[in-house]
Amino acid sequence: MSLLIRNGRVITAVDDYHADIFVEDETVSLIGRDLEVEADRTIDAAGRLVIPGGVDPHTHMDMPFGGTTSADDFETGTRAAAFGGTTTIVDFAIQTKGHSTLEGLEAWHEKAAGKAGIDYGFHMIVTDMEDDRLWEMRRLADEGVTSYKMFMAYPGVLYVDDGTLFRAMRKAGEDGTLVCMHAENGIVIDEIVKIALAEGKTAPKYHALTRPTRMEAEGVHRSIAIAEVAGVPVYIVHLSCADALEQVTLARDRGAQVFAETCPQYLFLDLSHYDHDDFEGAKYVMTPPLREKWNQEHLWRGLGFGDLQSISTDHCPFCFKDQKVLGIDDFSKIPNGGPGVENRMSLVYNGGVVGGRLSVNKFVELTSTAASKLFGLFPKKGTIAVGSDADIVVFNPDRRETISIDNPHTHHMRVDYNAYEGTEVQGVSEIVISRGRVVVEDNVWHGRAGGGNFLKRGLFGGPF
Numbered sequence: 001m002s003l004l005i006r007n008g009r010v011i012t013a014v015d016d017y018h019a020d021i022f023v024e025d026e027t028v029s030l031i032g033r034d035l036e037v038e039a040d041r042t043i044d045a046a047g048r049l050v051i052p053g054g055v056d057p058h059t060h061m062d063m064p065f066g067g068t069t070s071a072d073d074f075e076t077g078t079r080a081a082a083f084g085g086t087t088t089i090v091d092f093a094i095q096t097k098g099h100s101t102l103e104g105l106e107a108w109h110e111k112a113a114g115k116a117g118i119d120y121g122f123h124m125i126v127t128d129m130e131d132d133r134l135w136e137m138r139r140l141a142d143e144g145v146t147s148y149k150m151f152m153a154y155p156g157v158l159y160v161d162d163g164t165l166f167r168a169m170r171k172a173g174e175d176g177t178l179v180c181m182h183a184e185n186g187i188v189i190d191e192i193v194k195i196a197l198a199e200g201k202t203a204p205k206y207h208a209l210t211r212p213t214r215m216e217a218e219g220v221h222r223s224i225a226i227a228e229v230a231g232v233p234v235y236i237v238h239l240s241c242a243d244a245l246e247q248v249t250l251a252r253d254r255g256a257q258v259f260a261e262t263c264p265q266y267l268f269l270d271l272s273h274y275d276h277d278d279f280e281g282a283k284y285v286m287t288p289p290l291r292e293k294w295n296q297e298h299l300w301r302g303l304g305f306g307d308l309q310s311i312s313t314d315h316c317p318f319c320f321k322d323q324k325v326l327g328i329d330d331f332s333k334i335p336n337g338g339p340g341v342e343n344r345m346s347l348v349y350n351g352g353v354v355g356g357r358l359s360v361n362k363f364v365e366l367t368s369t370a371a372s373k374l375f376g377l378f379p380k381k382g383t384i385a386v387g388s389d390a391d392i393v394v395f396n397p398d399r400r401e402t403i404s405i406d407n408p409h410t411h412h413m414r415v416d417y418n419a420y421e422g423t424e425v426q427g428v429s430e431i432v433i434s435r436g437r438v439v440v441e442d443n444v445w446h447g448r449a450g451g452g453n454f455l456k457r458g459l460f461g462g463p464f
Contacts, residue, residue, distance in 0.1 A: 082439050217243035267347075
């Protein structure tokens with residue numbers, strides 16, 4: 001099917017112009033003024049922004065954690081992402097400790113195949129990596145999995161020691177791949193948690209109070225130091241606070257290949273969300289936790305100045321009534337994670353562009369282009385150009401919606417609450433196109449389960 005998008009204001013990370021876009025065979029075929037071409041369908045985008053589909057490089061669909069599994073699978077999660085204007089996700093496959101990473105990759109292929117409604121790729125969470133298994137990392141790269149995530153948190157579950165970090169980082173550097181780091185000092189944090197529980201502090205707010213920002217900053221500093229010695233670029237995931245950002249900024253200023261993302265929850269939510277007499281604060285138990293509000297302006301500044309490159313969601317939802325309650329008497333047993341894959345684009349446009357913190361070009365860079373470049377997808381994804389995939393969003397910059405689980409225009413995620421309940425946003429994705437197919441229009445899903453393709457990603461392309 002061919003598609004002609006007329007009269008739109010085309011915005012990429014570097015462009016801002018009015019033009020028509022002609023799409024055929026899933027890619028952008030022609031861009032120009034007043035195109036005279038025959039198309040199976042024409043969309044009038046007058047008064048709208050025409051932007052690349054969002055790329056969310058950090059999601060956890062169908063992920064087992066804390067005795068349960070995240071509420072969105074690849075069908076419901078990718079559909080919700082599309083409603084919000086995201087057309088590509090990079091999810092995390094998990095190596096079971098003591099087993100092959102290739103087994104983990106196969107398991108995640110089975111989870112996603114026939115379900116994903118938009119295109120997707122995988123990172124690999126490495127939980128152990130002995131010398132005799134290092135060859136698997138090159139094999140993963142050959143399979144298009146060119147980034148790996150390791151955890152300094154969750155001892156006994158996902159945590160890896162510094163020796164494993166160095167060993168895997170060194171191999172990743174040799175192969176031209178990228179290491180993603182969950183950077184917190186989990187060993188010390190577990191000691192703080194034990195003290196809190198012994199003192200009878202079991203409410204959800206203590207999840208945040210036992211994970212101080214200095215422990216995140218220490219993890220970021222150590223991650224960077226080990227990566228520098230190993231000779232590998234490092235990407236800090238879900239950076240939440242000024243302390244941690246300072247470590248990234250210092251490293252980048254001395255020329256280290258360090259990149260980082262933050263998430264909407266750290267830009268729009270804060271520590272006060274835990275201040276409930278009942279269990280409601282459990283909705284915001286995620287790791288890292290929400291921080292004091294003053295951190296937010298530091299993060300916005302980091303985004304504007306280029307020390308933070310991307311905004312992901314870390315979408316990992318657990319239903320409040322059926323799953324978060326696993327920790328009703330012990331905050332350390334509350335499944336960590338929250339929803340957000342659907343609301344990212346509108347939140348960032350509202351807080352960034354409407355709020356005067358970001359240009360429209362920077363908005364596109366942070367929500368699409370930078371992640372595409374970092375994770376080996378550009379220019380197939382992350383831009384509007386001849387030959388690129390026709391992942392396109394017709395975005396209404398003036399339309400307002402109030403995010404709510406009860407608003408059918410803002411909540412399609414399979415979770416029984418919305419973390420941004422009651423937030424009014426200006427800027428809404430109205431028509432969403434995935435590889436030339438309209439998958440969302442007029443708040444109706446036109447895509448299909450299994451319509452998304454697995455993306456074999458290229459090697460790390462930085463610095464940029």
